[in-house]
Amino acid sequence: QQQVKQSPQSLIVQKGGISIINCAYENTAFDYFPWYQQFPGKGPALLIAIRPDVSEKKEGRFTISFNKSAKQFSLHIMDSQPGDSATYFCAASGGGADGLTFGKGTHLIIQP
Amino acid sequence: NAGVTQTPKFRILKIGQSMTLQCTQDMNHNYMYWYRQDPGMGLKLIYYSVGAGITDKGEVPNGYNVSRSTTEDFPLRLELAAPSQTSVYFCASSRDRGGNTIYFGEGSWLTVV
Numbered sequence: 001q002q003q004v005k006q007s008p009q010s011l012i013v014q015k016g017g018i019s020i021i022n023c024a025y026e027n028t029a030f031d032y033f034p035w036y037q038q039f040p041g042k043g044p045a046l047l048i049a050i051r052p053d054v055s056e057k058k059e060g061r062f063t064i065s066f067n068k069s070a071k072q073f074s075l076h077i078m079d080s081q082p083g084d085s086a087t088y089f090c091a092a093s094g095g096g097a098d099g100l101t102f103g104k105g106t107h108l109i110i111q112p
Numbered sequence: 113n114a115g116v117t118q119t120p121k122f123r124i125l126k127i128g129q130s131m132t133l134q135c136t137q138d139m140n141h142n143y144m145y146w147y148r149q150d151p152g153m154g155l156k157l158i159y160y161s162v163g164a165g166i167t168d169k170g171e172v173p174n175g176y177n178v179s180r181s182t183t184e185d186f187p188l189r190l191e192l193a194a195p196s197q198t199s200v201y202f203c204a205s206s207r208d209r210g211g212n213t214i215y216f217g218e219g220s221w222l223t224v225v
Contacts, residue, residue, distance in 0.1 A: 034214075044155070044216050093209075098145075099157045099160050
């Protein structure tokens with residue numbers, strides 16, 4: 001049972017455009033929703049995270065939108081740059097479980 | 113600042129061989145984790161530890177063992193390697209449970225032939 005569903009699997013965006021990646025979760029006990037960024041040959045690194053008490057969190061060009069009733073959250077990358085090309089993972093934790101439950105990842109390519 | 117350090121970076125094993133992936137962290141974190149990453153499948157939790165002397169199974173523990181004798185070290189043992197264990201393995205750590213940043217190592221690429 002996949003508890004966090006991520007889409008799309010791959011995404012190509014033109015430089016300067018907006019990249020949008022979506023995730024949906026099933027476990028209503030989840031209370032922490034991070035996004036990780038992974039470059040080839042490297043481990044995932046925390047990009048931005050949100051808790052369900054807010055609907056949006058913004059850090060620079062990166063924004064998480066959170067919809068608790070729909071059990072969905074998304075990552076928006078504004079003014080996308082070639083350096084943003086990477087694999088992005090959404091994740092969730094909470095409800096007494098240890099560790100993170102990850103989505104399957106989105107391979108993002110920003111074309112110059 | 114080293115963070116989470118994994119060794120080896122790359123390894124090729126023959127079917128049936130055993131090996132240990134080493135992991136150490138210098139952040140004095142209580143929680144440590146082992147994940148495996150397969151193409152298009154995200155990361156799946158193999159084992160985790162909430163402190164020295166305490167370990168527990170994650171989602172995909174079969175074929176693996178762990179130990180946690182110190183706060184810093186969390187080795188992952190593969191017994192009788194199988195082709196299905198060909199994967200990238202990531203060790204990670206966090207200060208405590210959920211809601212805190214989990215820091216990952218750079219990964220260990222393992223191929224079983």
